[in-house]
Amino acid sequence: MRFLRESFIVFRRQLRMNLRNPAWVIIGMLQPVLYLVLFGPLLKGLVNELGYVNAYTFFVPGLLVQLGIFGAFFAGFSLIGEWREGVVEAERVTPASRTALLVGRLARDVLQLFVQALILVLLGWAMGMEAPLKGVVFGIALTLVVGGACAAASNALGLATKSEDVMAPVINMVMMPVLLLSGILLPMTVGPKWLLNTSDFMPFRHIVDAVRTSFLGDFDGSAIVWGSGWAVLLCALAVWWGTSTFRKESA
Amino acid sequence: MIEARGLVHVFHTKQGKEKTEVRAVDGVDLDVAEGEVVGFLGPNGAGKTTTLRMLTTLLTPNEGTAKVAGYDVVTQSEDVRRSIGYVSQTGGVFSGARAGDEVMDHGMLYGRTKAEVEKRGKELFEQLQLDGLWTRMPRNMSGGQKRRLDIVMGLIHEPTLVFLDEPTTGLDPQARANLWEHISDLRSKRGATVLLTTHYLDEADALADRIVVIDQGRIVANDTSANLKAQVSGDLVTLEVADATRIGAAADQLKSLAGEVEIAANTVSGRVARAGRAVPGLLRELDRTGIELESIEVVRPTLDDVFLTLTGRSLRDAEAASDAVDAAAVEEGAAR
Known part of the structure; x- marks a missing residue:
């Protein structure tokens, strides 16, 4: 109960600041919308060769996961700003739970992601995506778990590096292989065998696969199990990492 | 309120392949009684902030123990945090x-209700001369206002022990004097015990009952300002002679009182015990021998002199030397 209250206080404070300065939320949202509007039509002619009937049913799930990963990766930058102004230290000197300090922030990131995901899916439907509601709900839920994981990792990284200059290249370094090996833009199955095998080691590809199959209304295959398993595992690891940095963070 | 024994904190730093250990705090004992205002004085990098961070549970000591407000900083850290207010640099x-x-969010993290923190917060705003700034953003406040706001944050849960880390650094003299008044009020109006760090001697002198001097991670002195000053042998008397050729004669006169003197161009200075009594005789003697003075200056020992006596370095030199340690500590912070 106390933990929830503390998390809520942190969450409300974060949300208030986001609403005051919504530039990042809008930029984060704009990116997948641009992909949908400017890249989606290119897929229309290719989609049959990729083994899909509807370009948007193929593309929206990928964008959803991309939004979850990349949007959340930037959460840590605002934490560095707060740390520099002594906010993190001031919070840590209160009796509040360290986990609540992280969870309150993650709640904001996940809520933000949820709103962005809704907009993306509605826009997808408007452009002709065909997907059952059940599949979309599951896909969004999985995206939120992945987003929570990435936001936790980003917060941990922010507190560990305490410098945008160190953090930006690290995130770039992580983002490129994630983007290229997770099949967000094109399915990995169209590539050569070695590339497909390499992408087996990329957890986010399994998550993209899971969201894609759920959007097709297919809940029987192993893709859902693999994707959900990875999402939950990543989330648990990242929250553990984040909490431990909030606990021992110094200087 | 504070009882620390043998506190040690070691930072590990790496320069290339060479690993070095910096003992930022190296065996600090510290006692602060209820109702005391103690000044923790030392140059930058002496270990003041590191000690404070250990006492406020933000940093775990590598060695030693500390009880703050009756609780152990390691095993009962949450109770410590509940009892103290901390205003960081x-x-x-x-x-x-x-x-x-x-302010309200901060107070609510201490488990206070919204109504409670709103009432208390508004009272504190009034008391610290922040009326009308409730909805203002700190980026639009003056340095002094911002600092007073920081103090409001530290007092919102009515702590009985308050830690202030360099409360007036970077403020203009007027804002500084104003803040001093508010800091004195902490005890006189609220009955709080205060531990404040500073590298300004006059600040420690003006605010603290007792001064603890730290240098290179160790406590080098612990006494009242008056007693510390008494350790410096005498007041500094400086004579400026009108005719530079007579400086030798003037120096001889001063030497008979001070023992050692320093001569520079047409001035001579030396430390004289109880100068108030000795100077009239000195003036008569100078007058009798026909040495005309341009000026005479008697300066009571400052804490800077005390620091020099205790460590053999002036505070300013000590700060220059400690830059390396500071850099190491920053690096350590970044590495974590």
């Missing part, structure tokens, strides 16, 4: 948030 208010919101 940087403060803790986000520059782009509204002051009142920040």
